[in-house]
Amino acid sequence: MKVLTAKSAGFCWGVQRAVRKARELASRQDTGTLFTDGSLIHNAELMHQLESEGICRWDGHSPLDSGTLIIRAHGIPPSRREALGRLSVRLEDATCPDVARIQALIRRHARKGYHIVIFGDPGHAEVVGLEGYAEGNGHVVASAADVEKLPAMSPVCLVAQSTQLPDTYQTIIQAIQQRFPDAVILDTICNSTRNRQSELIELARQVDAIVVVGDAHSANTVRLAELARTLRPTHHIQTADQLKPEWFNGCRTAGLTAGASTPDFVIAAVRTRLESMP
Ligand code: SF4
Numbered sequence: 012m013k014v015l016t017a018k019s020a021g022f023c024w025g026v027q028r029a030v031r032k033a034r035e036l037a038s039r040q041d042t043g044t045l046f047t048d049g050s051l052i053h054n055a056e057l058m059h060q061l062e063s064e065g066i067c068r069w070d071g072h073s074p075l076d077s078g079t080l081i082i083r084a085h086g087i088p089p090s091r092r093e094a095l096g097r098l099s100v101r102l103e104d105a106t107c108p109d110v111a112r113i114q115a116l117i118r119r120h121a122r123k124g125y126h127i128v129i130f131g132d133p134g135h136a137e138v139v140g141l142e143g144y145a146e147g148n149g150h151v152v153a154s155a156a157d158v159e160k161l162p163a164m165s166p167v168c169l170v171a172q173s174t175q176l177p178d179t180y181q182t183i184i185q186a187i188q189q190r191f192p193d194a195v196i197l198d199t200i201c202n203s204t205r206n207r208q209s210e211l212i213e214l215a216r217q218v219d220a221i222v223v224v225g226d227a228h229s230a231n232t233v234r235l236a237e238l239a240r241t242l243r244p245t246h247h248i249q250t251a252d253q254l255k256p257e258w259f260n261g262c263r264t265a266g267l268t269a270g271a272s273t274p275d276f277v278i279a280a281v282r283t284r285l286e287s288m289p
Contacts, residue, residue: 088143232270
């Protein structure tokens with residue numbers, strides 16, 4: 012089968028930066044044991060690979076009194092940063108600068124008295140981190156229906172988790188503007204997410220089916236698969252061995268894309284398997 016691969020498939024610059032930082036630290040003699048605070052990025056295959064290189068995921072509970080702890084690409088709330096600062100470990104920050112920018116925008120508006128509405132996945136690491144910067148005045152919404160349930164408040168500032176779909180954000184913006192006409196609306200979906208989604212729309216025009224590769228916990232991969240399903244028959248997989256030949260009966264060309272945290276070696280294995288199919 013012919014396979015067209017999206018140029019943007021795989022690591023975004025924020026993930027590349029976090030992984031490079033972890034590997035650079037691992038190559039040094041002065042860092043002691045290296046841990047990541049939770050998953051550095053949302054990809055089980057890469058986390059296994061990093062573990063084999065001596066970079067281990069800290070569960071947040073086990074005693075930790077030496078070594079180096081890397082803050083994940085998704086960022087963390089200020090309260091957690093303070094708590095980690097009290098541990099006897101060296102802290103290294105791998106927060107994606109695009110996420111750090113949203114954190115700074117939230118903090119700036121919260122300090123001016125704004126109530127911050129965050130459009131995002133409740134409980135997702137980035138969203139938990141962002142909410143922490145709202146200084147107690149944050150509200151997470153996942154849908155326009157959630158906007159209806161918000162209390163009366165003013166002034167209001169709306170931001171989005173960096174990996175949301177622009178079209179869905181637009182429906183949230185409309186719902187916010189109806190309820191809070193003077194709300195400040197900030198465009199916080201990152202360029203990497205926008206490019207990846209635009210390229211997928213273009214790719215879909217040339218293929219019969221789409222394969223989206225990435226971890227089920229990766230917000231941007233889940234969004235990518237959501238978008239793909241509106242365009243072509245879509246299969247979201249994590250690894251090549253999950254591909255089933257019968258999915259592609261009658262299919263001449265498959266489109267391949269991947270989330271921002273999917274390593275190249277996983278994408279290459281999927282591509283090879285797809286190309287071997289009749
Ligand atoms: S998807 Fe965007 S915000 Fe998230 S790590 Fe990548 S560049 Fe940063």
